[in-house]
Amino acid sequence: MQRKRINIPKYQEPASKAGSLTNSRKTANQTMRSNTKCKTSKGFTLAEMLIAVSIIGMLSAIAIPNYLNQACRSKSSEAIASIGSLKAIIAAYIDETGVFPANWDDLNSISAIMGIEGEMTGEFSEKWVLPSNYHEILISGPTNAVYNITAEPLSGCENRSIKACLNSSTGASKLSKGDGTTNALDVVCT
Numbered sequence: 300m301q302r303k304r305i306n307i308p309k310y311q312e313p314a315s316k317a318g319s320l321t322n323s324r325k326t327a328n329q330t331m332r333s334n335t336k337c338k339t340s341k342g343f344t345l346a347e348m349l350i351a352v353s354i355i356g357m358l359s360a361i362a363i364p365n366y367l368n369q370a371c372r373s374k375s376s377e378a379i380a381s382i383g384s385l386k387a388i389i390a391a392y393i394d395e396t397g398v399f400p401a402n403w404d405d406l407n408s409i410s411a412i413m414g415i416e417g418e419m420t421g422e423f424s425e426k427w428v429l430p431s432n433y434h435e436i437l438i439s440g441p442t443n444a445v446y447n448i449t450a451e452p453l454s455g456c457e458n459r460s461i462k463a464c465l466n467s468s469t470g471a472s473k474l475s476k477g478d479g480t481t482n483a484l485d486v487v488c489t
Contacts, residue, residue: 368479370456371452371455371456371459371479372479374431374433374434374452374456374459375434375452375456375459375461375476375477377429377431377433377434378429378433378434378436378450378452378461379450379461379474379476381427381429381434381436381450382436382448382450382461382463382474383474384410385406385412385436385438385448386446386448386463386465386472388406388409388410388412389406389446389465389467390465390467390470391409391410392405392406392408392409393467395409399440399441399444399467400441401422401423401441402420402421402422402423403419403420403421403422403423403425403427404420404421406419407419407420412427413430414427414428414429414430415428415429415430415432416428423437423438423439423440424437428453432453433452433453433456434450434451434452434453434461435450435451435453436448436449436450437449437450437451441467444466444467444468444469445464445465445466445467445488446464446465446467447462447463447464447486448462448463448464448465449461449462449463450462450463456479457479458477458478458479458480458481458482459476459477459479459482460476460477460482460483461474461475461476461477461483462474462475462476462483462484462485462486463475463486464486464487464488465488466488466489469488469489471488471489472488473486473487473488474486
């Protein structure tokens with residue numbers, strides 16, 4: 300069974316009104332189309348972009364220095380922990396042997412001290428570069444049973460040096476660290 304198509308004629312205005320309505324419809328349709336084109340355009344205005352860029356700039360001006368300061372503090376905390384363990388190793392060596400350690404080999408007999416190139420060996424004049432490669436540590440002593448330990452940052456973090464001392468006869472120990480604006484103060488263990 301075939302279906303038949305039915306053609307329905309379109310409604311037509313009477314001749315007197317048809318011209319004026321058609322023209323007014325055309326103008327209204329053209330106006331709507333031109334307004335629609337403006338509203339559907341994609342993108343941001345110059346003012347919107349300037350505001351967004353200035354907000355990002357202000358946030359960056361605050362966030363980046365804080366991030367860098369925090370990164371330097373975390374690098375310093377590694378050196379502080381290393382100095383603390385170094386003081387404990389020196390004290391343990393003295394307790395074990397009854398003599399003051401004179402070089403890295405003496406300290407390695409208690410606990411391995413690992414640097415960037417492996418286990419530390421030789422005299423204390425050899426600088427201990429931490430495995431992270433952020434600080435180098437230097438030991439001087441024993442002078443009157445006092446060891447002075449200094450950690451200096453290798454690059455980037457200014458005024459972040461660390462100075463510590465250990466008096467092995469009295470057990471006195473001090474530590475001073477730079478805060479980013481001033482360097483570490485000299486310490487004296489009596």
